[in-house]
Amino acid sequence: xxxxxxGTDAVTGPSTEADAVTDPSASEAAAGVEAASDAAxxxxxxxxxxxxxxxxxxxxxxxxxxxxxxxxxxxDARFELAAGECLALVGESGCGKSVLASALLGLLxxxxxxxxxxxxxxxxxxxxxxxxxxxxxxxxxxxxLVPQSPAAHLTPVRTVRSxxxxxxxxxxxxxxxxxxxxxxxxxxxAAFPLGHLDRYPHELSGGLAxxxxxxxxxxxxxxxxxxxxxxxGLDRELVDRTVDELRRHVGDDxxxxxxxxxxxxxxxxxxxxxxxxxxxxVEIADAADFFGExxxxxxxxxxxxxxxxxxxxTPIPGMPPELSALPEGCAFAARCERADxxxxxxxxxxxxxxxxxxxxxxxxxxxxx
Numbered sequence: 001x002x003x004x005x006x007g008t009d010a011v012t013g014p015s016t017e018a019d020a021v022t023d024p025s026a027s028e029a030a031a032g033v034e035a036a037s038d039a040a041x042x043x044x045x046x047x048x049x050x051x052x053x054x055x056x057x058x059x060x061x062x063x064x065x066x067x068x069x070x071x072x073x074x075x076d077a078r079f080e081l082a083a084g085e086c087l088a089l090v091g092e093s094g095c096g097k098s099v100l101a102s103a104l105l106g107l108l109x110x111x112x113x114x115x116x117x118x119x120x121x122x123x124x125x126x127x128x129x130x131x132x133x134x135x136x137x138x139x140x141x142x143x144x145l146v147p148q149s150p151a152a153h154l155t156p157v158r159t160v161r162s163x164x165x166x167x168x169x170x171x172x173x174x175x176x177x178x179x180x181x182x183x184x185x186x187x188x189x190a191a192f193p194l195g196h197l198d199r200y201p202h203e204l205s206g207g208l209a210x211x212x213x214x215x216x217x218x219x220x221x222x223x224x225x226x227x228x229x230x231x232x233g234l235d236r237e238l239v240d241r242t243v244d245e246l247r248r249h250v251g252d253d254x255x256x257x258x259x260x261x262x263x264x265x266x267x268x269x270x271x272x273x274x275x276x277x278x279x280x281x282v283e284i285a286d287a288a289d290f291f292g293e294x295x296x297x298x299x300x301x302x303x304x305x306x307x308x309x310x311x312x313x314t315p316i317p318g319m320p321p322e323l324s325a326l327p328e329g330c331a332f333a334a335r336c337e338r339a340d341x342x343x344x345x346x347x348x349x350x351x352x353x354x355x356x357x358x359x360x361x362x363x364x365x366x367x368x369x
Contacts (some may be wrong), residue, residue: 050082050083051121052080052081052082052083052121052255053081053082053083053085053120053121053223053224053254053255054080054081054104054118054119054120054121054224054255054257055080055081055117055118055119056077056078056079056080056104056116056117056118057078057116057117057118058076058077058078058115058116058117059074059076059077059078059100059103059114059115059116059117059118059127060072060074060075060076060077060114060115060116061073061074061096061099061100061103061108061112061113061114062112062113063109063111063112063113064111064112064113065111065324069324070324071323071324072279072323072324072326073096073099073112073279073323074096074099074100074103074279075096075279075280076116076280077100077116077280077281078281078349079274079281079284081224081255081256081257082255083223083252083253083254083255084250084251084252084253084254084255085250085255085256085271085272086246086247086250086255086256086257086258086269086270086271086272087255087256087257087258087270087271087272087273087274088258088259088260088265088266088269088270088272088273088274088287089257089258089259089260089274089276089281090259090260090261090263090266090273090274090275090276090304091275091276091277091304092261092277092304092320093261094320094323095276095277095278095279095320096276096278096279096280096323097228097259097276098148098228098229098259100259100276101145101226101228101257101259103118103126103127104118104126104127104143104226105126105134105138105139105143105145105226106126106129106131106134114127115127120138120142120143120223120224121223122142124138124142126138126143140167140170140171140217140219140220140222141171141220141222142222142223142224143222143223143224143225143226144217144218144219144220144222144224144225144226145217145225145226145227145228146210146213146214146217146225146226146227146228146230146246147213147228148228148229148232148259150206150209150210150212150213150232151201151202151204151206151209153213153216154201154209154212154213154216155201156200156201156202157200158200159197159198159199159200160187160192160196160197160198160199160200160201160204160212161180161183161187161197161198163212163216164183164186164187164197164212164215164216164219165179165180165182165183167216167219167220168182168183168186168219171219171220172219172220183197184197186215186216186218186219187212187215189215189218189245190211190212190214190215190218190242190245191211191238191241191242191245192208192211192212192214192215193208196208205233206232206233207233207234207235207238209233210230210231210232210233210234210242211234211238211242214227214230214242214245214246218245218249221249221254222254223253223254223255224254224255224256224257225246225249225250225254225255225256225257226257226259227246227256227257227258227259227260228259229259229260229261230242230243230246230258230260231243231260231262231265239262239264239265240265240268243258243265243268243269244268244269246258246269247268247269256269258270263291263304263305263308266287267287267291270287271286271287272284272285272286272287273285273286273287273290273291275296275298275300275301275304277300277320277331277332278320278321278323278326278331278332279323279326279331280331280346280349280355281349281355282298282300282301282332282349282354282355282356283296283297283298283300283301283349283353283354283355283356284349284352284353285297285301285352285353285354286352291305293362294362295360295362296354296360297353297354297356297359297360297362298332298354298355298356298359298360299332299336299337299338299356299358299359299360300316300332300335300336301354302360303316304316316335317335318334318335319335320335321334328344329343329344329345329346330343330344330345330346330347330356330357338358339358340357340358342357342358343357343358345357
């Protein structure tokens with residue numbers, strides 16, 4: 001495993017350095033593009049000759065702890081995102097979703113170790129790119145982030161207007177006198193009220209801070225947008241408005257990875273759903289199949305939906321395991337009524353479906369013996 005970069009530059013925040021940076025060599029970039037294209041073909045998503053916006057293969061993150069212990073936060077994540085697509089990554093708190101997003105942006109702490117690859121369409125491997133490349137050419141420009149903790153993301157000593165305008169200057173080249181009007185347009189795009197633009201972050205509610213961070217993330221129109229719990233602190237009307245704006249951002253040539261607990265928001269805008277449990281992605285499915293018929297195949301994913309008040313309102317029994325003490329085999333076995341001896345081994349995740357030895361059978365499928 002290799003250690004990640006440790007820079008903490010704001011993903012969409014202001015930058016006072018020159019934008020110019022030396023790109024990876026042509027051979028390295030070509031190799032990355034070819035690898036990403038191959039991964040897309042293998043995943044069955046984009047066409048074989050189409051390069052995905054993001055191709056993740058074998059991404060793992062673990063944290064070194066005192067005494068030599070390790071916490072496996074992400075294990076062997078594999079997926080790809082095509083242009084025009086929204087993938088919703090869902091799962092209980094602590095399963096590794098936000099760590100995965102941080103790994104893609106080189107925002108992990110020094111005690112983190114990463115493995116695998118995460119290629120952008122231009123061949124840049126986000127896991128091996130140095131901090132200079134990430135800070136100057138990736139964050140905000142090629143990958144935008146709506147952070148999980150917007151209050152910590154915003155600069156505390158500058159107004160929202162000031163931060164929007166400086167980000168516009170750096171990412172779009174807008175200058176005065178158009179800058180003020182462009183800043184207000186950026187705020188409106190994320191439903192941030194213009195009357196609050198001259199406030200400082202500590203004067204904002206949690207919902208307003210979330211909308212300010214969303215406005216900053218959308219400015220660069222990055223090909224890939226990572227939205228980590230973008231609806232935190234918002235009421236239902238603003239949730240719908242926010243995710244609709246994120247969906248509009250995707251268009252035909254961009255992609256959105258939305259990390260969320262809000263299954264209603266995921267159902268509203270996602271094309272596909274990836275379910276994460278105890279550091280692993282355990283199911284990937286088309287959103288229409290996942291939320292409708294035949295429904296999730298993995299017992300945990302089905303349990304998530306059945307726990308919703310509008311469905312069966314039945315909780316999943318037990319608690320997820322600690323990432324520092326994951327069991328051998330399937331991590332969900334202790335909570336699963338279908339578990340047997342086969343579950344002592346870790347099930348593989350197919351190209352599309354569930355990583356489960358005993359997946360839930362569709363209604364028209366014969367039950368297992």
